[in-house]
Amino acid sequence: MSNKIKAAIIGPGNIGTDLLIKALRSDYIEPVWMVGVIPDSPGLSRAAELGLNTTADGVDGLIPHLKADGVQLCFDATSAAVHPDNSRKVNAEGAVMIDLTPAAIGPFCVPPVNLSDAMAQQAMNVNMVTCGGQATIPLVAAVSRVQKVAYAEIVATVSSKSAGPGTRKNIDEFTRTTALGIEQVGGAGEGKAIIVINPAEPPLIMRDTIHCLTEDTPDESAITESVERMIAEVQEYVPGYTLKNGPVFDGKRVSIYMEVAGLGDFLPAYAGNLDIMTAAGLRTAELYAREILSGRFVPVAA
C-alpha cells in the first residue's frame, strides 16, 4: 500500500459513494476516510462496511486526523455552499482539494481537455466543473480546436433518481458554473447551460446535447473527425460515453447528441452523470497522486 496516496471523501451521498467504489479499484489512491454530517447515514454506514474511518462531525471531525493518517488528497462531494469552508480547512493541513461541487474556487479541470494544464499549476484546489460540464465541455473543445466557436450551449437531461439533494438545492450553481466552463475550458466565446430533470420510469440514461455556433461555415469533416477522437478519449475513463446522433450541421450550427451510461458502481447505469463526474475526479486525483509519488509535486499547507 505504500505506493498509494491516501485520500478522504467529504460527502457520503450519491457522488461520494460512487467515487468511493471507483477509488477502491485505483492503483494510485487509497481512500481511508469518509466524512458526513448525519450519524449512521446510509452513506457513512456503507463506507464503514468498506473499511473506511468515518466521522459524522463534518470536516471538523476529519481535520485532526488528516496529518496523523497521512491523507494528502481530499474530494469534496457536498455542495457549492459549504465547499469554500471545507477547502480552506483541508488546504491548511497541506492536503489537496479535488472539488466535485460547482463552487469553482479553484481552476477548472476537464481531463481530456486540460488535465495537464491544471496539474502544471500545482493548484491546491482544483474544480471538476459539473457533471453536465464533464459530459459536454470535451465536445465544445473538440469543435473549438478546429475553428472559432462564437457560442456554445449544452442541455443535460438527468433522471430524477440520480439528482441528489445537493444538485437540487444548488441548481443555479450548476447552470452558472457549467456555462463558465464552456467558455474557459471549452473555448466558446459565450457559454450557456440548461439542465432538465426527468422522473420517467425506468429512469432515462443521462442525455447531453451540445450546440455550437461557429463563427464561419463549419468544416464538416474536420469537426466530425475531432469529435470522434475526443469521444474516444473520454471513453478511456467513461466507457458508456456514446454518440447517439450527429454532428448535425445546419448553417453555422453544429449539434451533437450524446448518451452517458455509467458503470453501475453505486446507482444503476442510467446515472451516467455520477460516473462522468466521479471518473473525471478520480482521474485528476490519480495524476496528482503520481506527481506526489514521483516527488515532482509536494503539497504544502496553504
Place this chain on the structure above:
Amino acid sequence: MNLTGKKITVHDMCLRDGMHPKRHQITVDEMVQIATAMDQAGIPMIEVTHGDGLGGASVNYGFPAASDQEYLTAVCKAVKHTKVSALLLPGIGTVDHLKMAVDCGISTIRVATHCSEADVSEQHIQMAAKYDGLDTVGFLMMAHMISAEELVVQLKLMEGFGANCVYITDSAGYMLPDEVSEKVTLARSELRADTEIGFHGHHNLAMGIANSLAAVEAGANRIDGSLAGLGAGAGNTPLEVFVAVCERMGVHTGVDLFAAMDIAEDLIVPLMDQPVRVDRDALTLGYAGVYSSFLLFAKRSAEKYGLSSRDILVELGNRRTVGGQEDMIEDLALDMARERDSA
C-alpha cells in the same frame, strides 16, 4: 354548476406562452401596444417573458426578438393598473434573472418546475418571498403525470418555500374536467387557507374553458388564459371566451368583455403567423400528453427529415418527456429517419 358571486383573477399569457407560436419573435413595440390595450380593458395580470421563461434565449428554445430585460422594462413602464409577471424555470433561468426582472418592475414571479420536481425551486422561491410585496407563485407543470396525492405533496413544498400562490398546470392540454376537479379539490383542502390556487390550461382537447370552470368550482381563484388563445399547442384557454362565460355565470373577473374581444380580434389574431387551433398535431399533444411547446419543433424536424410530426409527438409521449426537452426532438427524428431508411 353554480359559481355565482365568485371573484377570480385572470392572467393573460399572450406575451409569454404566446411567444411559442411566434417563435419568440414578438417585438417590444407589439408587446407595448398589446399590454397597453390589456391595461385599458381591465385585465388584472399579464405575463411577459421568453416562452421558456427568463433566460430562455437559446439555440434549444429559440432566440427572441428582444431580451427579457427589454420586454419587461418597456411593458412595466407602459401599464398603469395591470400587474406584470415573469416566468422562471430553474435549470434554465437563475436567481440572477429573477433579480433583473424585479428591477424591471414586475409584481409577480412564477417559478415553474416539472410536477414531481418542486424541490429544485427552493432557492428561487425563497429569494422571491424575501422581496417585500412580490407576489410569489409556484407553478407545477405537466400536472397530469402524477396523482392528486403526489401533486399535493409537491404543491406543499412550494408553499413551504414561501409561495403565496401555487398553480396546477396542464402543460400538455391533456386533463379532463374531472381530473382538474379532483386535483384542485384536494389541493384546496390540504393547503393553507390563505394560499391561492391557480389553474393554467391548454386547449389541445378544447377543454380550456371547461377545465378552468372546474378549477374555479373546486376552489381555484387564479385562471390563466390568453386572448384569442395565443399560446403553445392549440393555445391557452381563450381568455375572451372565458370572460364571457364567467359573465353569464355571474363570476366576477373585472375585465371589460367587449374590449377584450376587440384586442383578441384586432391585435392578437393579426399577429399570428399561423392559426393557433386544434389542428392534427395540437390534438396529438393533448391526446398523448406531450408538452405543448414541442409542437413547432416536431413540425420542423418532421419536415427536415421527411417524417410524420404526429409520429414524433406520439413517441415523445411514450418516452415520458418533460418540459424543456426540446433537444430530444431532433435527436429522436434522426433515430426515426435512420430506422426508416434501414427498413
